[in-house]
Amino acid sequence: MQKKLKKVGLALPILLLAASLSACSSEATDTSASASCTPADLKTVTANTLTIATGEPAFPPWVEDDAPESGKGFEAAVAYAVAAQLGYTNDQVKWIRTTFDGAIAPGPKDFDFNIQQYSITDEREQVVDFSSAYYKSNQAIVTFKGSKIASVKSIADLVAAKAKLGAAVASTSLDAVESVLGLKASVFNDNAAAVAALKNKQIDGIVVDLPTAFYLSAVEVDGGLIAGQFKNVDGADKGAGLLLANESPITACVTGAVDALRDNGQLAAIETEWLTASAGAPVLE
Secondary structure (H helix, E strand, O other): OHHHHHHHHHHHHHHHHHHHHHHHHHHHHHHHHHHOOOOOOOOOOEOOEEEEEEOOOOOOOOOHHHOHHHOOOHHHHHHHHHHHHHOOOHHHEEEEEOOHHHHHOOOOOOOOEEOOOOEOOOOHHHOEEEEEEEEOOOEEEEEEOOOOOOOOOOHHHHHHOOOOEEEEOOOHHHHHHHHOOOOOOEEEOOHHHHHHHHHOOOOOEEEEEHHHHHHHHHHHOOOEEEEEEEOOOOOOOOOEEEEEEOOOOOHHHHHHHHHHHHHOOHHHHHHHHHHHHOOOOOEOO
16 A cells, blocks of 8 residues: 555656646747737738738728828728737838739738728638628618608618618618518619619618718719618628738738727727718617
């Protein structure tokens, strides 16, 4: 019995030492993983610099005054928030411009990530990387000044106004009119046909995704405005992600930064500031 006790006594310190070494090894791995997401270790296009691309020109509310370096506008603000999360100062951020299609084409990139409302799709993921989604588009109602729904404050106001809304056939927007708003929509072959009907005042408004609504209200519809936005019902929508080169060495770190901003509420705050308050697109509930 005494010999067995001695063996146990000898084994216990060895086991504790092994556990201690294992814990140290785990801590070292964690530290290493964290360190790999700092400016000194990230394999960016230019050392200690984060090169971010956007469109030319870049439009509000995504970028204000076509000046992403100001940090004003939803996507400009998101880009700087991601940079800060990775440890970069504003002085370490460099902006370049690309076309939308050119950036998504296969091949090497001269940027670390590109932010231009790129929807994450299975097809695109064959040739480029994406971060996790920094934004999932709501649906929105485009109308015009003086319409009977121009000043609605809620979904109940839309119903009470007996709003006549249009949407493209087989679209998420059409589903949203019926399932979220509880209204029967006028169905059009495409958004262009719905816009024509709105211009002719045959309908009170058209329902499209929010990025499209910003464009239509600013460019296509005279006196156009966004009556409001509401939650998207399409569970298949993966959202918009930061676009990176295929198998980029920094994809995991950039995704980690986006996830952290989502978890700590910064993405929601930026969305509220630039896509709700400043952009004049109130949320209808």
